[in-house]
Amino acid sequence: MKYVLVLDVGTTNMKVAIVNEIGDIISQEVKKINLIQSAEGVAEHDPQELWANFLDISKKIITNFEGDISLLIFSGYQFGFLPIDKKGNPLMNMVTLLDTRSQNIMNEVEERFSFKEIYQKTGCPPAFNYTIARILWLKKEKPEIFAKTYKFLDIKSFFTFKLTGKCYTEPSLASVTQLLNIKTQKWDEELIKRLGIEEDQLPDLVPGNVIVDTVKKEIAIEMGLEKEVPIMLGVYDGGAMILGMGGYKKSAVCNLGTTAMFRSAYNEPLLDKIGQYRLQTYALLPGMWAIGGAVNNAGVVLEWFRNNIANGMSYDQINEEASKVKAGSEGLICFPFLTGERDPRIGSLSTGSFFGLKTYHNLSHMARSIYEGVGYGLNMIKTALEENDVNLRRLTVGGSGSKSDVWVQILADIFNIPVTKSKTENATLIGESMVAFSQLGVYNDIEQAGEVMIKLGKCFEPQTSSVKTYEAYYNFFVQMIQNYRDMYNLHTQLINSLGGGENWQ
The missing domain is CATH 3.30.420.40 (ATPase, nucleotide binding domain)
Incomplete structure (x- = not known):
């Protein structure tokens, strides 16, 4: 051995x-x-x-x-x-x-x-x-x-x-x-x-x-x-996760960590053919590229919420709160851009916000809307892949966020494809090991290594009623981003005119 x-x-x-x-x-x-x-x-x-x-x-x-x-x-x-x-x-x-x-x-x-x-x-x-x-x-x-x-x-x-x-x-x-x-x-x-x-x-x-x-x-x-x-x-940690969760052959992976990604391994460097820069393509290994994209704001938003809004409650408690609310969070939409975004449609000057806040909304609505807002952002990447002729059959999800069945089900409903949990919590370690053992002669290639080394868990199927709800909210989310773009720039100018973020009140 x-x-x-x-x-x-x-x-x-x-x-x-x-x-x-x-x-x-x-x-x-x-x-x-x-x-x-x-x-x-x-x-x-x-x-x-x-x-x-x-x-x-x-x-x-x-x-x-x-x-x-x-x-x-x-x-x-x-x-x-x-x-x-x-x-x-x-x-x-x-x-x-x-x-x-x-x-x-x-x-x-x-x-x-x-x-x-x-x-x-x-x-x-x-x-x-x-x-x-x-x-x-x-x-x-x-x-x-x-x-x-x-x-x-x-x-x-x-x-x-x-x-x-x-x-x-x-x-x-x-x-x-x-x-x-x-x-x-x-x-x-x-x-x-x-x-x-x-x-x-x-x-x-x-x-x-x-x-x-x-x-x-x-x-x-x-x-x-x-x-x-x-x-x-x-390869980089996200690339190792792609390999360690089997993100090839018309499959993709989503890592829910501090940040999040939606990527697939592909046999050529794919660029956004309509010129909107929606896809980020990275080299992986000789003859292999990582296509798709990533978002800056995933678990970091949940951590902010836990520390500043939810009074330090456990993530299990946050999941329980989110599960109390139906799909769409009764009209509350989270734009989770606390640290700016890579997607030029959103931009580096973007900030976080909750839209549609009403008197009946509470902590449970906010928790679920964070899960949904991250999902909408990731769905922008999936949509871009589809518009560039990459149609995915399934998705495997990993990272600390995948421990939440609530979040994974939300992703299946937003993406409208089956989403399978990685059984291995540390798919990154497995992906790197697949690269190593392939070169050490234990396996002929990455795919053969994956047949032995990759372990998958529970599969979440899309729920028809939720799919329709999320399709409507996702379209609204994208439309709002188009409207927000100029406001992010004006907001930054305002803060700078008042002496910087640390002095702005």
Whole structure:
């Protein structure tokens, strides 16, 4: 029996697990990551804390498996952004997806680049989360850091630098720089030049399914390993979830975590043919792309609701409250855009709101409307796929939000397709392990690995009466977004005119 060590760095938690070749998670350690936030839009991780956490939980989990690990493979979040100097020292904290400080730089991005050209080359719609906007923001707001920057790292290149002394990344993370040519899966020289940086300031780009290096001997000892274990970069956390829940062959997956995604693995890079940038296409592995999209606001909205409205009640209690209300929340609609959105139809300046609030609405209505609002946002992605000739037969859902039967049933009703729960809570770990064992020769390819390693649970069928209700509310939701777009811009101008969000009352 072979074993692989999987590192998964998320926005909220870090996981290190040992997985065997039939998809059993033999051992796992989880450690919460402190998210550093402020009213100015800061949302960062301390890189030294990330490294210390990794060493700490690796030592715990490797005990009794010291000589049995065949491979170390990575999973991690997209949109990580960390400048380092020539000695490899971080010049600031690791910027995460939830950081909104670069949203006001989009006018400058548009002056330098054609959004249409960027989308056609990279598969990325215009949004402030991508590395182009982060670098221009850094140059404008923190010029002293920009001047000292030797390399711009993401979450995997940071860890590979610590483990090997070299900075490697792979196409699924490089895709969200807006600097990767989606067709060639190589850095785009013209875009890099126009940004005003050098290609050697970016990590070395390697496929995620090849062994690139080994853990340095002194680090291996510190981790508790008996040998220098080979390293494979894998794919980003959402991509691993696509693989680990079987999101191929006209199937898609939805991850309900802090953020959420609706994606499928496809054999070509699909772009929105009507030019609305509704689809975000990322490279996964050679000959495989992740198509679909993602939303910034899912579990983060529920957490905000729990902490600020629901007086800290448990998520099980929130589910019970939501189940008391019928489909449509009696006219209450949540627009869950607390941290802005990637979809250009909504925009980075969007904010959260409840629409249609009446005296008879209560906490239960608000809870259910949050579930529904996230579902409507995800359905915008499903609709875009259908309008680009991708018709899906089924959906598998995972992530912490999938523990809620109420939420999963709502998704089945909004999407009007069967939705199956992933039986494995940590499908990301399984997806990365499928990549690893396919390359180690245990399986011929990803699909053969999935036949053995993927485990699915309960299936939720759409309820006819609710489907009709949600179709009407979804259409209204989309229409309201069209009306809200200009108001988001005016609202931002108002706040800025009054001295910024932290002073606005």
